[in-house]
Structure formats: C-alpha cells, structure tokens
Amino acid sequence: TMPDLIQQSLCIFGTGDLGRSLGHRLFQSGYRVVYGSRRPDSCGPVPQGAQVLNHAEAAQSSRIIFLCINREHYSFLQALAPQLNGKVLVDVSNNPEKDMFPEANAVYLQRLLPEAYVVKALNTLSAWGLQNGPSDANRQTFICGDSAEAKQAVSEVCTRLGLLVLDRGGVGASRELEDFPLQLFPMWKLPMRIAVGLSGAFFFYLLIRDVIYTYVYEGKDVSFRILVSLANKVFPIVSLIMLALCYLPGVMAALLQLHRGTKYRRFPDWLDRWMLCRKQMGLVALALASLHVLYTLIIPIRYYVRYRIGALKNQTTEFFNILAWRTDSYYSMGVLGFALFILLGITSLPSVSNALSWREFSFIQSKLGYVTLFLCTLHGYLYGWDKFLHLYSYKWYTLPGYMLSLVVPTVVLGLKLLLLLPCVDRRLTRIRRGWEHTPQDPSVQKLLI
Numbered sequence: 001t002m003p004d005l006i007q008q009s010l011c012i013f014g015t016g017d018l019g020r021s022l023g024h025r026l027f028q029s030g031y032r033v034v035y036g037s038r039r040p041d042s043c044g045p046v047p048q049g050a051q052v053l054n055h056a057e058a059a060q061s062s063r064i065i066f067l068c069i070n071r072e073h074y075s076f077l078q079a080l081a082p083q084l085n086g087k088v089l090v091d092v093s094n095n096p097e098k099d100m101f102p103e104a105n106a107v108y109l110q111r112l113l114p115e116a117y118v119v120k121a122l123n124t125l126s127a128w129g130l131q132n133g134p135s136d137a138n139r140q141t142f143i144c145g146d147s148a149e150a151k152q153a154v155s156e157v158c159t160r161l162g163l164l165v166l167d168r169g170g171v172g173a174s175r176e177l178e179d180f181p182l183q184l185f186p187m188w189k190l191p192m193r194i195a196v197g198l199s200g201a202f203f204f205y206l207l208i209r210d211v212i213y214t215y216v217y218e219g220k221d222v223s224f225r226i227l228v229s230l231a232n233k234v235f236p237i238v239s240l241i242m243l244a245l246c247y248l249p250g251v252m253a254a255l256l257q258l259h260r261g262t263k264y265r266r267f268p269d270w271l272d273r274w275m276l277c278r279k280q281m282g283l284v285a286l287a288l289a290s291l292h293v294l295y296t297l298i299i300p301i302r303y304y305v306r307y308r309i310g311a312l313k314n315q316t317t318e319f320f321n322i323l324a325w326r327t328d329s330y331y332s333m334g335v336l337g338f339a340l341f342i343l344l345g346i347t348s349l350p351s352v353s354n355a356l357s358w359r360e361f362s363f364i365q366s367k368l369g370y371v372t373l374f375l376c377t378l379h380g381y382l383y384g385w386d387k388f389l390h391l392y393s394y395k396w397y398t399l400p401g402y403m404l405s406l407v408v409p410t411v412v413l414g415l416k417l418l419l420l421l422p423c424v425d426r427r428l429t430r431i432r433r434g435w436e437h438t439p440q441d442p443s444v445q446k447l448l449i
C-alpha cells in the first residue's frame, strides 16, 4: 500500500551495537536496510531481511548512509570517496571524553570528504533506547549540517522513526551536540555543591555547639543527638538559605538594571549561570525541607523524647498561653510554607509548566515564590521568638544556627520590598519595556544602531 516507502532503502556502515539497533528500528519503520561491513560474510547478527555487502557496494544502494562506526576509524572512508561523493553521510558518533580531538567528529568527517553532505544526528540516543522503541527520554534528536536539503532528508527518516527533530544549524554546532551525551546533570552541579558545602559547614558548627560544648561544660555525652536533632537543624537551615538563594539572583539582576539604567547589557557570567540553575536550587531546597518535615514528624516516637515525657509525668506544670501561641504559630507558618513550597516544586516540572502560560508560570514562581520564602522565614523567626534575649543562646559567643539561616532570606525579602516601592517599581518597568536607557552608554548605542 506504500510502495514508495517499501522501495526506499537506507544504508548503514558498521554492524556493531548501534548499527544493529538502528537497522532494526529502520526496518520496523518500513525501510529496506543495506549494511556496509568490512566482513560482509562473517559479521555479527543483523536484523532479519537486511542485506550485508562491502562498503563500496552498499553505498550504491542509498543516498543516505548512517555511519555507525567509531570516529577513530573514519580515515578508511577517504578511500571510498568516489562512492561517497554527493551522498548524505549521517555522523552519529560520540567520544568517551570531552575535547579528545581538536575538531568535532562531524567537522573532521566533512574535511575527509568535502564532496559529501555531512549531517550530525542521533548521537544523543542510545543503542538500547533505539531498540526499545520511543520512550520519553529517547523521543528527540538534535540535528545539524551545512546542507539544508541533506538535513531535510535525514529529518524525514528521523520523523518516521518517531523522533522529534530539533535543528541546531550548521555543522559547526556539532561540537555542542557531541558534548551533550557527556554531560552529567550539568544544571544540578552548582546547587548540589552548595547543598553539600552548606550542610557540611553547618553540621560541624552545630556539632561543636550542641555536642562538644555540652561535653566540655557538663561532661555529658549527648552524641546520640547527631542523628536526629542535629540533622533536623542542618536540613531546615540549608533549605531556607537555598530557597533564598533562588530569589537572590533575580533581585540582584533587578538592582543591576536599575543601577545601569538599561536592560540592554549582559549580566555578568556568574549571575547568568546562577539564574539558570534556580529551578534545580529550589528543588534541592524542597528535598531538604521535606526531610525537615519527616524528622519533625518522628519526634514523638523517639526514645529520648518518650523518656523525658515519662520523667515529667508526675509533675504538675503550669500552662503557658504564650508558649502555646508561640509553638502553634511557628508550626502553622511551617505547614503553610511547606504546602506552597510543594506547589512551587510541582509547577516547575516540565509536564506541568508546559501546560501553563508564561504569565501563570511567572505568577506562581515569582509571586507565590516570595510568599513561600516569607512564610518559611517567618517560621524561622517565630521558632526563635524571644530566645535571642537569653544568654544561653550564645554558646562560646556563637550564634544559634537558626539565626544564621535567617540572614540571607531577610536580605532577599528586604531588597524585594525595596523593589516593590511604587517609584522603584515604575522605573524598573520602564527599563524592562525598553523605554528607558542611558544613551551615553556606548554598548547601548551599539545595540541601537
């Protein structure tokens, strides 16, 4: 019923892992597959119905040739130039490490065969993923090449394989494409480093204040506190600081724009990088906040706590109304803050945020985000209440951890309040709409010309 499709054959060089998986998928999609191999008679198993020939013969069968060969072996293709000139060569290769070779693999291939049309594609897929059919992670492929017509031909094949094709431009973009598979959660690196660094620092700080101090002054060993009490201080402290760090770059960018009087100037690189990983920063903070919630929920079943309650059983103590208010208020702020925090986390998931308009997304991430930060900071302040008045809070003249955790959020919220002042807000809006800029600024003039 689809004679044109059944007739069309595609050529694959290399019968290795990727060659076989790709051939299998192409065959399933209705193409005839012809392999080019060094040893057509003794190569490994190939998909049913596929033909295996030597390279020169196989090249005759199709205009498009997928090179499922490692880059190190590309040089043999030069001898096949007469057969390969004018063909579309699909480079799918990756390197095991970054910057192994001076030029990108596809650029190298194009240099070896200047008369062929090199297209980089499929390198971000895996042989395993191809064999398993399109799953979520394997549904898209980046593609680049200098010939629009060759790219179009390869795109059609990829589309038939059920892949979403994302055009990245000329062959010069192939270095970027080849670096993709080598990345390991690039956006998570900075947030994870901050989380680990802050957690370590606060752990030792609190270890000295809570455990070592008690040991030195009271001769009591309370090291059991490390596992729950200490953890339940470190996690909320780091979580609150990181939540504030999500909003600090935005505030700083606004201040920078106000200071420069224009939006037509790039932010410094570090600020750009910081802004780009805000989502990951927020999700790490959410994970830590969740740990804080779990640790808090298990407090009543801890042996230490049950022991203390048992010991107090026969004493009649007075009911302090103010204490009831204090604890309830900080718990309620914590609960509300955490609920909003989860909402922020959910709306940052791609499948959810894709369903939101830009306006809805920025409403939740910015307005509700600041409300979340405010509630969580208030939770911290109410937790402290009047403790800062008591001398026992300052062991060895050091501040309690919760006080340190309030510094960054307080600064961020303060600056945000400043930005909300009507006169400041009006100026910022004018700058962001491009109505206002400092004309004597040379970089702006360059942009305007």
Ligand SMILES: NC(=O)C1=CN([C@@H]2O[C@H](COP(=O)(O)OP(=O)(O)OC[C@H]3O[C@@H](n4cnc5c(N)ncnc54)[C@H](OP(=O)(O)O)[C@@H]3O)[C@@H](O)[C@H]2O)C=CC1
Residues within 6 Å of the ligand: 013, 014, 015, 016, 017, 018, 019, 036, 037, 038, 039, 043, 067, 068, 069, 070, 071, 073, 076, 092, 093, 094, 095, 122, 123, 124, 125, 126, 127, 128
């Ligand atoms: N495996 C994967 O998941 C992915 C692989 N890739 C890329 O695909 C390419 C192939 O990978 P893969 O299939 O895993 O590798 P394999 O080692 O499994 O297969 C490579 C094939 O290349 C051919 N070959 C080997 N040496 C030479 C040589 N000296 N001269 C000519 N041909 C040779 C062989 O085929 P024959 O014996 O038939 O000649 C061999 O089967 C690589 O560039 C890789 O970066 C990209 C994305 C994912």
Ligand SMILES: [Fe+3]
Residues within 6 Å of the ligand: 236, 292, 334, 379, 383
């Ligand atoms: Fe708390």
